[in-house]
Amino acid sequence: MLYILRLNHRIKRDKRITTHCALTGRAFGADGMIFTGEKDDNIVKSVEDIIKRWGGEFKISYSSRWQNFLTKMKEQNYTIVHLTMYGIQLLEAIPKIRRKKNLVVIVGGEKVPSEIYEKADYNISVGLQPHSEVAALAVFFHEYFKGKELTREFDEIKFKKGLKIVPQKKGKKLIKK
Amino acid sequence: MLYILRLNHRIKRDKRITTHCALTGRAFGADGMIFTGEKDDNIVKSVEDIIKRWGGEFKISYSSRWQNFLTKMKEQNYTIVHLTMYGIQLLEAIPKIRRKKNLVVIVGGEKVPSEIYEKADYNISVGLQPHSEVAALAVFFHEYFKGKELTREFDEIKFKKGLKIVPQKKGKKLIKK
Numbered sequence: 001m002l003y004i005l006r007l008n009h010r011i012k013r014d015k016r017i018t019t020h021c022a023l024t025g026r027a028f029g030a031d032g033m034i035f036t037g038e039k040d041d042n043i044v045k046s047v048e049d050i051i052k053r054w055g056g057e058f059k060i061s062y063s064s065r066w067q068n069f070l071t072k073m074k075e076q077n078y079t080i081v082h083l084t085m086y087g088i089q090l091l092e093a094i095p096k097i098r099r100k101k102n103l104v105v106i107v108g109g110e111k112v113p114s115e116i117y118e119k120a121d122y123n124i125s126v127g128l129q130p131h132s133e134v135a136a137l138a139v140f141f142h143e144y145f146k147g148k149e150l151t152r153e154f155d156e157i158k159f160k161k162g163l164k165i166v167p168q169k170k171g172k173k174l175i176k177k
Numbered sequence: 178m179l180y181i182l183r184l185n186h187r188i189k190r191d192k193r194i195t196t197h198c199a200l201t202g203r204a205f206g207a208d209g210m211i212f213t214g215e216k217d218d219n220i221v222k223s224v225e226d227i228i229k230r231w232g233g234e235f236k237i238s239y240s241s242r243w244q245n246f247l248t249k250m251k252e253q254n255y256t257i258v259h260l261t262m263y264g265i266q267l268l269e270a271i272p273k274i275r276r277k278k279n280l281v282v283i284v285g286g287e288k289v290p291s292e293i294y295e296k297a298d299y300n301i302s303v304g305l306q307p308h309s310e311v312a313a314l315a316v317f318f319h320e321y322f323k324g325k326e327l328t329r330e331f332d333e334i335k336f337k338k339g340l341k342i343v344p345q346k347k348g349k350k351l352i353k354k
Contacts, residue, residue: 017193020309027306054306085342086349091324117347127327128342129204129231132197135315138308139327142316147268150304150316165262165305170294172263 001102002030003073004137005066007116008109009037020134021107022047022060028141029149030105032059036066037109054163070119073104080120082106083136087123094143097122105140107133178279179207180250181314182243184293185286186214197311198284199224199237205318206326207282209236213243214286231340247296250281257297259283260313264300271320274299282317284310 004025009018014037022033022043035043039062047060063069070080079100097103106116117123126136141149166173181202186195191214199210199220212220216239224237240246247257256277274280283293294300303313318326343350 013193016190017197020194020311023306023308024312027304027308027312050307084349086345086351088344088346089328091327114348117349120347123345123347125342125344127204128344129200130227131200131204132311132315134197134309134311135201135205138312138315139319142319143324147320150268151266165302167265167302167305168263168300169265170297170300171291172261172294174263 003078003104004030004033005069005104005106006033006035006108006133007037007066007106007112009035009040009043010109011038011040011042014109015040015042017132017134018043019046021137022058023050024134024138025141026051026056026058027149028138029145030058030141032061034061034063034066034069036063039064070104074119076102078102078104079122080104080106081122081124081140082108082112082116082120083126083133083140084108084112084117084123085125085128085130087125090124090126090140090143093122093124097124098144098146103144105137107137109133180255180281181207181210182246182281182283183210183212183285183310184214184243184283184289186212186217186220187286188215188217188219191286192217192219194309194311195220196223198314199235200227201311201315202318203228203233203235204326205315206322207235207318209238211238211240211243211246213240216241247281251296253279255279255281256299257281257283258299258301258317259285259289259293259297260303260310260317261285261289261294261300262302262305262307264302267301267303267317267320270299270301274301275321275323280321282314284314286310
């Protein structure tokens with residue numbers, strides 16, 4: 001199982017970034033996302049609306065304390081990956097991480113507590129410049145799944161009902177499964 | 178040269194998403210971004226602040242009309258790539274696109290005019306589920322540059338001054354170039 005832990009959500013500033021983290025995780029194969037920081041029912045609602053329309057079983061929930069969640073996941077032998085621009089390079093670390101089946105992938109805001117760096121099994125950088133937690137998650141999952149996440153038939157795995165896109169050179173084609 | 182065209186920016190809703198599009202473009206090797214929609218000096222300011230601190234020559238500007246910009250770029254033989262979940266699959270199209278040196282990569286909001294689909298040389302989908310323009314740009318550039326964007330020495334190319342990260346297993350290390 002693959003979970004995202006999104007730290008330090010701030011309602012005003014991060015509304016859409018946190019939603020995009022969840023949707024990116026969902027589209028690229030994660031099973032769920034927990035977010036901490038400010039409680040925000042709109043995030044949960046937005047993501048659940050997408051799941052309702054497009055299918056799948058992605059879980060999204062708020063937690064007031066990341067410590068409890070991480071402790072529980074570590075007890076269950078999850079590997080903890082923290083995406084930070086200060087870590088070791090993604091392409092160097094990814095072959096080892098690909099062998100792990102159960103991951104928690106952490107993305108933070110600007111002030112990540114140093115405890116996170118300590119608790120993580122891997123502190124991974126996606127490039128050496130500041131950019132975006134959404135971009136970091138996307139490239140991480142893309143490398144983890146070796147690009148297979150982009151073409152797989154979701155309906156065979158867990159997208160049993162919902163909308164389905166038919167790739168087109170021009171325009172849009174969408175069918176109801 | 179590689180430019181991003183970000184359509185339909187809305188100040189309230191897209192502030193951070195549009196900034197993240199620009200920062201992701203910059204970090205992954207684009208030369209600049211033009212955004213349309215609502216004029217927003219704060220976006221320009223945020224991105225220019227990052228450039229001032231971290232180096233590089235990324236250009237960011239607002240345009241009231243994407244039509245003029247696209248026409249100009251087409252006259253200069255730029256290839257127009259539109260990232261949309263309805264297009265043909267990235268991994269199918271990318272070998273051809275990699276051969277093009279001058280690109281405009283378009284990302285839109287929810288309502289992309291059909292003219293964009295028509296004007297684009299390639300309508301490309303990064304996965305078949307809704308997610309994020311930031312994620313789409315990141316994975317597109319990652320595939321376009323074959324991952325080299327993550328490890329290259331920016332200072333040798335265009336990041337002549339600014340901050341530099343030294344990859345670490347735990348913690349942060351930053352030096353002033």
